[in-house]
Amino acid sequence: MEEVKRGSKPDFVLSDDEILRFGTRLCVPNDEDLRRELLEEAHCSKFAIHPGGTKMYKDLRQNYWWSGMKRDIAQFMAQCLVCQQVKAEHQRPVGSLQPLAIPEWKWEHITMDFVIGLPRTLGGNNAIWVIVDRLTKSAHFLPMKVNFSLNRLASLYVKETVRMHGVLVSIVSDRDPRFTSRFWHSLQKALGTKLSFSTAFHPQTDGQSERVIQVLEDLLRACILDLQGNWDDHLPLVEFAYNNSFQASIGMSPFEALYGRKCRSPICWNDVGERKLLGPELVQLIVEKLVLIKERLKAAQSRHKSYADHRRRDLEFEVGDHVFLKVSPMKSMMRFGRKENLVLALWVRLKY
Incomplete structure (x- = not known):
């Protein structure tokens, strides 16, 4: 704050009411609870409904700034249970192909x-x-x-x-x-x-x-x-x-x-x-x-x-890790036809 007052931080502006801004954006203090509350409002509220990381960052950066904002948003998104359950998977499938053993004799x-x-x-x-x-x-x-x-x-x-x-x-x-x-x-x-x-x-x-x-x-x-x-x-x-x-x-x-x-x-x-x-x-x-x-x-x-x-990627699991299992055959919403229930992914803990 003192550096801003001395003018050594030209990108920052201190208004008459003691509000610190980065350009036109409001600077958020280094308060973990405050930043998390802001992230939850931008991601989990009824007016946002779990946007992606890029969308969330673009929306927040219009009005707010703090050091490491993009990193904090990425970490917050990675820990969102709802997003992991409902978002479509855009990565390559996990795990290498494991063929069945070749039989020794016919019709066994x-x-x-x-x-x-x-x-x-x-x-x-x-x-x-x-x-x-x-x-x-x-x-x-x-x-x-x-x-x-x-x-x-x-x-x-x-x-x-x-x-x-x-x-x-x-x-x-x-x-x-x-x-x-x-x-x-x-x-x-x-x-x-x-x-x-x-x-x-x-x-x-x-x-x-x-x-x-x-x-x-x-x-x-x-x-x-x-x-x-x-x-x-x-x-x-x-x-x-x-x-x-x-x-x-x-x-x-x-x-x-x-x-x-x-x-x-x-x-x-x-x-x-x-x-x-x-x-x-x-x-x-x-x-x-x-x-x-x-x-x-x-x-x-x-x-x-x-x-x-x-076309796959390696991923190793350890005992005690939590993974999601696909429990619904639906790949997209049905616009017309019979009604379907939206089934969420199932949270399973690896025991062996």
Whole structure:
């Protein structure tokens, strides 16, 4: 204050009523409580409603000044719980990609998901149960009704999966209520199958099923446009076409990975002919293909991890840290359509 009176601080002005200004802006004293009250009014009041750091700084600097204002605003913003819960994330995703382990044998580790919202057919079906082997990429597409009981689903599972491939070691799926039910848990526990669920609203965990569903939907659309009729009438041939076509990740068709060679079809009948493989020869061929599949899957996973990690950032957590989990699938407000609740992020403390 004395320096201002002596004129050694030309940027500062002391008015007649002993109010210190920096140019035309009011100087805020070095009082932590006063500055915090000012920051809360500029950020949390009904007339501000949690603006961003830059907006808040631009608004405050028009009328106020203190040393380190921008730093204090940034620290205040970083500690605002409401902003962390509701603001959109503009940074790269956190954490490197962690691929699932490559299975040792066929149809021991699978993924599954449902395709719903399909047109109801004459048979009453309006959904498809997609079950995919994680090693050979072979799949079953099971037509069903959305309102199937859990008993009916269990019967379908045993009939179409256990009957064909035996009891599974593990199943990766999303948190569909059917998969998280006590009945489904009890069934798989009795069979000795481990259930692994993806994090809520994080479909990348079961990316295999999501990708197969994309292919399935394309095949169904093509069938309906070319052949007409109900989609469930074409589903058996759609399943055959998928399993008998080349898959980039394994470098062959799922049928070839599963049986040692592609299945006979009108376009590849001459590949089969009268040629026969003896038992030891066939076993050796299957073992060689299995080794090749694992090598190709490992290369594909490494390639995908490299692509994904390039767009991500590292962040390490420690026991006791607090983190937010995404608990709502909504990415933006709904202007029209059904009403939705705004669900806030969930505050979770890491315990392990």
